[in-house]
Amino acid sequence: MTEPxxxxxxxxxxRARLAALEREYRSAFDQAQREADAxxxxxxxxxxxxSGGSPAELGQAVxxxxxxxxxxxxxxxxxGETGRPKLALIAATGEFAAPLPGELAxxxxxxxxxxxxxxxRLIVLGDELPASVIAxxxxxxxxxxxxxxRVAQLARHELASAFASARLREALERxxxxxxxxxxxATDVIVQVDEARRVVRLNPAGERTLGIEAALAIGRSCGDVxxxxxxxxxxxxxxxLAEVIATARPIAYRETAIRGAQGTPIRIxxxxxxxxxxxxxxxxxxxxxxxxxxxxxxxxLREGFVAxxxxxxxxxxxxxxxxxxxxxxxxxxxxxxxxxxERIHGVTSRLGSLVDQILDITHLDADPLILERAPVAxxxxxxxxxxxxxxxxxxxxxxxxxAADLPPIEVDIVRIGRVLENLVGNALKYAPAPSPIVxxxxxxxxxxxxxxxxxxxxxPEAERSLVLEPFHRAWNVRESRIPGTGLGLYICRRLVExxxxxxxxxxRPDGRPGTRVSFNLPLAADRRRGVGRRRPTAQxxxxxxxxx
Amino acid sequence: MDARWIRLGGGWAAxxxxxxxxxxxxxxSIGSRRGFAxxxxxxxxxxxxxxxxxxxxxxxxxxxxxxxxxxxxxxxxAVDRHAAYLTRLDAVLGDxxxxxxxxxxxxxxxxxxxxxxxxxxxxxxLRAVGxxxxxxxxxxxxxxxxxxxxxxxxxxxxATELDxxxxxxxxVAAANxxxxxxxxxxxxxxxxxxxxxxxDAFRDAVAGGATxxxxxxxxxxxxxxxxxxxxxxxxxxxxALRLGERxxxxxxxxxxxxxxxxxxxxxxx
Numbered sequence: 001m002t003e004p005x006x007x008x009x010x011x012x013x014x015r016a017r018l019a020a021l022e023r024e025y026r027s028a029f030d031q032a033q034r035e036a037d038a039x040x041x042x043x044x045x046x047x048x049x050x051s052g053g054s055p056a057e058l059g060q061a062v063x064x065x066x067x068x069x070x071x072x073x074x075x076x077x078x079x080g081e082t083g084r085p086k087l088a089l090i091a092a093t094g095e096f097a098a099p100l101p102g103e104l105a106x107x108x109x110x111x112x113x114x115x116x117x118x119x120x121r122l123i124v125l126g127d128e129l130p131a132s133v134i135a136x137x138x139x140x141x142x143x144x145x146x147x148x149x150r151v152a153q154l155a156r157h158e159l160a161s162a163f164a165s166a167r168l169r170e171a172l173e174r175x176x177x178x179x180x181x182x183x184x185x186a187t188d189v190i191v192q193v194d195e196a197r198r199v200v201r202l203n204p205a206g207e208r209t210l211g212i213e214a215a216l217a218i219g220r221s222c223g224d225v226x227x228x229x230x231x232x233x234x235x236x237x238x239x240x241l242a243e244v245i246a247t248a249r250p251i252a253y254r255e256t257a258i259r260g261a262q263g264t265p266i267r268i269x270x271x272x273x274x275x276x277x278x279x280x281x282x283x284x285x286x287x288x289x290x291x292x293x294x295x296x297x298x299x300x301l302r303e304g305f306v307a308x309x310x311x312x313x314x315x316x317x318x319x320x321x322x323x324x325x326x327x328x329x330x331x332x333x334x335x336x337x338x339x340x341x342e343r344i345h346g347v348t349s350r351l352g353s354l355v356d357q358i359l360d361i362t363h364l365d366a367d368p369l370i371l372e373r374a375p376v377a378x379x380x381x382x383x384x385x386x387x388x389x390x391x392x393x394x395x396x397x398x399x400x401x402x403a404a405d406l407p408p409i410e411v412d413i414v415r416i417g418r419v420l421e422n423l424v425g426n427a428l429k430y431a432p433a434p435s436p437i438v439x440x441x442x443x444x445x446x447x448x449x450x451x452x453x454x455x456x457x458x459x460p461e462a463e464r465s466l467v468l469e470p471f472h473r474a475w476n477v478r479e480s481r482i483p484g485t486g487l488g489l490y491i492c493r494r495l496v497e498x499x500x501x502x503x504x505x506x507x508r509p510d511g512r513p514g515t516r517v518s519f520n521l522p523l524a525a526d527r528r529r530g531v532g533r534r535r536p537t538a539q540x541x542x543x544x545x546x547x548x
Numbered sequence: 549m550d551a552r553w554i555r556l557g558g559g560w561a562a563x564x565x566x567x568x569x570x571x572x573x574x575x576x577s578i579g580s581r582r583g584f585a586x587x588x589x590x591x592x593x594x595x596x597x598x599x600x601x602x603x604x605x606x607x608x609x610x611x612x613x614x615x616x617x618x619x620x621x622x623x624x625x626a627v628d629r630h631a632a633y634l635t636r637l638d639a640v641l642g643d644x645x646x647x648x649x650x651x652x653x654x655x656x657x658x659x660x661x662x663x664x665x666x667x668x669x670x671x672x673x674l675r676a677v678g679x680x681x682x683x684x685x686x687x688x689x690x691x692x693x694x695x696x697x698x699x700x701x702x703x704x705x706x707a708t709e710l711d712x713x714x715x716x717x718x719x720v721a722a723a724n725x726x727x728x729x730x731x732x733x734x735x736x737x738x739x740x741x742x743x744x745x746x747x748d749a750f751r752d753a754v755a756g757g758a759t760x761x762x763x764x765x766x767x768x769x770x771x772x773x774x775x776x777x778x779x780x781x782x783x784x785x786x787x788a789l790r791l792g793e794r795x796x797x798x799x800x801x802x803x804x805x806x807x808x809x810x811x812x813x814x815x816x817x
């Protein structure tokens with residue numbers, strides 16, 4: 001390597017230069033290695049920061065990473081909430097010389113803490129809300145890795161914005177969860193469709209009402225899932241969802257029908273809207289559908305009530321007025337006057353019973369209906385009714401076919417007395433005099449089955465269930481011009497049902513024209529079981545004997 | 549200037565903003581390749597292996613550049629074969645790209661081998677492979693494996709044949725370099741959990757007089773045990789950090805890929 005003839009001093013110079021170059025090279029190499037290490041550390045930190053997760057998860061990962069980077073043994077991070085200066089400790093690792101505060105009132109307090117505690121090195125990642133502060137424990141040797149600290153300082157801004165995004169994600173997630181709970185918890189059907197009216201969301205109430213799982217409904221057309229056309233709601237041309245998609249104007253209220261779980265139509269009132277209302281983002285139209293079958297039924301009831309009451313009140317009032325005016329304006333003989341007053345009396349009694357019935361209904365709708373049950377013999381109830389009928393002389397038409405050993409029943413005496421009075425009253429009203437009204441009773445299990453047979457016009461089969469509803473009168477009865485409110489049978493049914501029994505209308509078992517009303521009433525508690533098992537075989541025989 | 553190095557350096561500079569580190573490393577490489585009048589000592593030569601020179605294990609076939617190339621091609625095949633498994637493991641703890649990334653990297657290495665002249669020394673070969681891995685493997689594993697190969701290459705120096713003691717030093721240097729760059733320690737659930745035990749086992753076996761083949765077998769066994777031991781560990785480095793305690797119960801994909809690479813390097817398919 002050396003030229004021949006070079007002096008020793010020249011050789012020494014060259015050696016010194018070689019040693020200097022070697023040192024220079026080694027230091028450059030070490031420096032390059034350190035920088036490569038630092039850059040790799042930055043890369044790893046940024047990978048971690050970009051990986052997302054909740055603020056707590058991110059905090060834990062970042063603290064562990066920074067503790068390693070800085071050559072520390074313990075670290076902690078406080079994170080502020082959006083819009084609040086207060087910071088909470090969200091993650092920590094390792095052992096600190098003294099406990100750390102769980103909360104910091106502000107970033108300034110963090111800085112103060114850093115000034116007080118020699119064992120801590122604080123890095124404020126971001127002053128802006130939400131703020132974040134990292135504390136690293138200074139090891140016993142008193143020094144942290146400068147390269148690592150430098151990396152942490154350089155990544156301050158990225159870390160702060162990563163925590164801000166994590167907070168935002170957390171808030172969004174929570175909000176999404178809450179909104180989801182509202183939609184899932186709603187009792188109305190909520191269905192969301194895309195631009196092509198394919199279902200993208202169906203809430204649990206919708207699953208129940210429509211009888212279809214959301215997973216199966218999604219992707220199908222709304223008409224297919226809701227069955228608006230087959231339920232008689234609206235045709236394809238009048239789809240409210242299509243309308244809001246096309247016009248972007250919400251529909252606050254529209255009534256239509258959908259197909260229910262059993263295939264039956266359900267009347268619904270829908271609110272329809274589109275999001276977003278302006279351009280941008282995928283179009284979603286949402287329908288919120290409320291079952292209004294019950295509302296409609298109530299409205300029909302109200303209409304029936306108004307019609308009946310107005311008719312039933314106005315007719316007798318007109319009569320009363322007519323009679324009263326006649327008495328006022330004409331000089332009538334006392335006998336005739338008395339006759340008119342008697343008519344007024346009759347009409348006002350009818351008005352009185354109408355008012356009673358309406359009051360009864362009000363009580364029936366009270367929830368719960370309180371019954372005053374007491375043991376009583378069915379025959380005693382019938383006997384009391386017979387006593388009431390003696391005034392009008394109708395008691396003569398009442399035929400009782402009751403076995404002497406009928407067990408007592410346990411009922412609300414006043415209310416079942418009213419049931420008997422109503423049913424017998426109906427029979428007397430609709431069956432021509434002097435046809436008999438037959439009251440029978442038998443025992444079936446724990447129940448006494450009572451029946452009332454008349455020889456009246458009968459109830460057309462199709463109307464039998466309807467007349468048990470309020471304000472409904474069978475057509476043949478309406479034609480007969482016999483006044484009535486359509487409430488009597490309804491009240492009877494409700495009272496019997498309140499006792500746990502059932503009331504039904506049918507043909508007379510002997511085949512003669514007329515109606516049999518039968519209902520069952522609970523036997524007194526101590527007479528249930530055993531008694532009933534003995535009776536059923538005796539029942540047809542006793543009745544047959546009575547009829548014969 | 550040699551066009552290959554410029555291209556390598558360019559790739560490095562373009563992908564990762566580490567021109568200083570890159571240029572320093574290459575300056576030394578170029579220097580030694582060209583045989584400058586002033587020989588710049590490489591860090592690997594500062595502390596030469598006490599066992600270099602005449603090896604008692606020379607009865608075995610020496611590790612030449614040619615054999616190293618065969619080993620590296622075997623690594624490429626092994627990584628390809630296990631790529632899907634590695635990616636699946638990584639999907640649990642990381643970002644689910646480890647197998648694909650390594651696969652891409654070792655294909656690039658195979659291309660590099662074709663470009664390098666036949667007379668390239670094992671050390672140069674390993675350094676070039678390291679740089680190629682850094683430049684082509686995405687994620688943290690590129691720089692980490694790259695560092696390991698480069699450090700091993702430094703340790704190999706200008707030797708044309710590598711004896712087992714040198715290989716032992718190279719493995720230890722690779723583990724040290726990877727630990728320094730990744731700032732990781734044994735038990736952090738990383739590549740090191742397979743690499744460190746392998747290096748130590750190889751070194752101990754050679755010190756005990758074992759042949760290269762025997763030492764390699766014990767290194768593979770140690771790496772396998774280390775890899776398996778990562779399952780219950782809670783990760784303390786890398787993306788798996790964000791899982792916290794939940795990272796326990798899964799094998800570390802890096803430790804698994806390290807085993808795959810070591811097995812292939814040891815001559816097993």
